[in-house]
Amino acid sequence: MTNHGQVLATAGSSGRDECAGSWPDAIAAAFTHAVRSGRLALPLPGCGRTRERWAALADLGEEDLSLARLAEGHTDALAILAELGASPPQAGSRWGVWAAQPPGPSLIATRTGHGWRLDGTKQYCSGSHSCTHALVTAAAPDGSRLFAVSTRDLAPVAGSWPATGMAASDTLDVEFTNISAQPVGEPGSYTDRPGFTHGGAGVAACWYGGARGVARMLLAAAAERDVGPHARAHLGAVDIALHTARAALDAAADEIDADASDHQNGGRLRALRVRALVEATATEVMQRVGRALGAGPLSHDEAHSRRVADLTVYLRQHHAERDLAELGALVAGRGPAW
Numbered sequence: 001m002t003n004h005g006q007v008l009a010t011a012g013s014s015g016r017d018e019c020a021g022s023w024p025d026a027i028a029a030a031f032t033h034a035v036r037s038g039r040l041a042l043p044l045p046g047c048g049r050t051r052e053r054w055a056a057l058a059d060l061g062e063e064d065l066s067l068a069r070l071a072e073g074h075t076d077a078l079a080i081l082a083e084l085g086a087s088p089p090q091a092g093s094r095w096g097v098w099a100a101q102p103p104g105p106s107l108i109a110t111r112t113g114h115g116w117r118l119d120g121t122k123q124y125c126s127g128s129h130s131c132t133h134a135l136v137t138a139a140a141p142d143g144s145r146l147f148a149v150s151t152r153d154l155a156p157v158a159g160s161w162p163a164t165g166m167a168a169s170d171t172l173d174v175e176f177t178n179i180s181a182q183p184v185g186e187p188g189s190y191t192d193r194p195g196f197t198h199g200g201a202g203v204a205a206c207w208y209g210g211a212r213g214v215a216r217m218l219l220a221a222a223a224e225r226d227v228g229p230h231a232r233a234h235l236g237a238v239d240i241a242l243h244t245a246r247a248a249l250d251a252a253a254d255e256i257d258a259d260a261s262d263h264q265n266g267g268r269l270r271a272l273r274v275r276a277l278v279e280a281t282a283t284e285v286m287q288r289v290g291r292a293l294g295a296g297p298l299s300h301d302e303a304h305s306r307r308v309a310d311l312t313v314y315l316r317q318h319h320a321e322r323d324l325a326e327l328g329a330l331v332a333g334r335g336p337a338w
Contacts, residue, residue, distance in 0.1 A: 023306075024066075027168040028130040031070040034060075035094050042075050044082055045198035046260025050253035054205035058249075061209020062216075065310035066168035068206040070127045073097045076199045077135050083195045084185035086148065089133065096131040098174070099146075099190065100124035107176060109140040109147065116140075116147060116183055118176040121157075128156035128172040135184060143187030149179055165313030197267030198256050203317060204278035208245050210311040211282035215242060217297050217304050218289045231292035238288050245281040248274050269334070272327040279318040282311055 034040050042056050043049035057075070060068035077095035081088065089095060105121035118138055125134070128151075136147050160173040190196065215238050221227050222235050252274045255266065286308055290298070297304045 024168040024170060027064060027066045027070070028170065030064070030067050031074075031127070031130055032094065034067070034071060035074060036092055040071055040075055044079050045195055045202065046256050048257050050198075050202075050256050051250055054202055054249055054253055057202060057205040058209035058212065061206040062213040063209075064168070065206065065210045065213075065307065065314050066166055066170075068209060069166065069169040069171075069314065070094075070096075070130065072203060072206050073126050074131075076202070077133075079195055079199065080135055080146070080190070080193075081148075081184065083193050084146075084189060086184050093132045094127065094130060096125065096127040096134040098122050098125040098134050099137040101137065105173070107136060107138040109138040109145055109181065111141070114180075116181045118147060118149065118179045118181045120176055122174045122176065123160075124171055125156070125174040126169045126171040128154075128174050129170050135190075136181070137190060138181075140187065144190070145187050146184045146190040147181035148184050149176075149181045153179060163313060165309040165311075194260065194262035194267055197262070197271040198260075201252050201256070201271040201274050204275045205249055207278045207282050207311070207315055207318075208242070208249060210307060210314065211245070211278075211285040212242060213307050214282075214289050214304070214311060215285050217301070218292050221293060227292065234288040234292035238285050241281045241284050245278050248277050269327070269330045272323055272330070275318050276324060276327060279315050282315055286311060 039056075042053045045053060053075075057068060057072055060071050073096045074094055077097050078089065080086075080097065100123055102123055104123060107118055107120040107122045110117050110119070118136070120138075122136055122138075127134075131151055134149055134151055136149055137144055138147060139145075155175040155177070156170075157173040157175060161167065161171050184190075185193075218227075218231065218235050218238060222232060227235075252270050255270060259266070290308075298308065299305070
């Protein structure tokens with residue numbers, strides 16, 4: 001089992017350094033090591049080994065969710081570049097995918113005599129300091145486009161992520177001022193490709209790993225002492241929930257491998273289903289572990305309390321009732337699978 005201590009060992013840090021506030025630095029170092037060591041050279045989605053890909057992301061999620069977020073962005077970027085026919089990235093480079101488009105400031109692409117330039121603000125840029133390159137979406141005259149950029153001349157906005165949860169994911173707003181950018185694919189190709197939904201489903205593997213990490217606290221307590229019938233009942237319910245989520249992820253991975261190009265047009269439905277199920281599972285696991293063990297682990301176990309805070313934030317990549325409403329519309333139009 002991967003754990004909190006392994007991140008520190010990989011990053012060359014120590015528990016005392018962590019208490020001094022260097023956990024984000026330890027995660028950045030662990031991310032760099034994971035790229036350089038080949039740990040993040042994962043099978044591409046749909047190549048016949050999607051289960052293996054998602055199992056690696058789940059392990060990272062159990063280890064640390066901020067690390068998993070950086071790793072998932074990097075591996076997603078590699079998959080996007082491959083799917084859209086771009087040149088392979090330089091060995092050792094660390095990539096992010098900065099494609100969030102919430103209300104507020106936006107990024108504008110302008111074609112010049114020397115190529116494309118980007119100006120504006122991009123929000124929710126995970127790895128804003130630790131990534132060497134990023135794939136970013138921007139509004140262009142011919143539609144929404146995806147661009148590859150070096151992060152060398154970018155300016156992360158200090159203080160734009162004041163939250164405790166996912167603090168080590170280095171997710172800041174980033175300012176672009178006349179930044180040179182290389183287009184990747186055609187207008188709209190980022191979201192139109194089959195891999196867009198494959199990647200969306202893959203994020204759920206990180207959530208599942210984080211939920212598994214939270215559940216370990218209850219599992220360890222039940223193995224060490226008599227936690228009582230109510231806590232054991234919570235552990236039984238947690239086991240069912242995690243087993244169901246794992247089965248759903250495995251089934252979704254197999255479906256992707258069987259139809260990588262999404263000829264059956266089931267990618268969006270599948271991604272919405274598995275994301276909703278894993279989000280509900282992770283939420284249930286956090287609730288049950290908290291009810292079974294009380295405030296003790298949240299108050300006295302730093303790794304556990306961080307994992308709960310991180311998972312609470314990370315799960316909000318699922319858009320709750322908005323995503324469920326979209327799923328319901330698709331089911332109503334196509335008919336259920338049940």
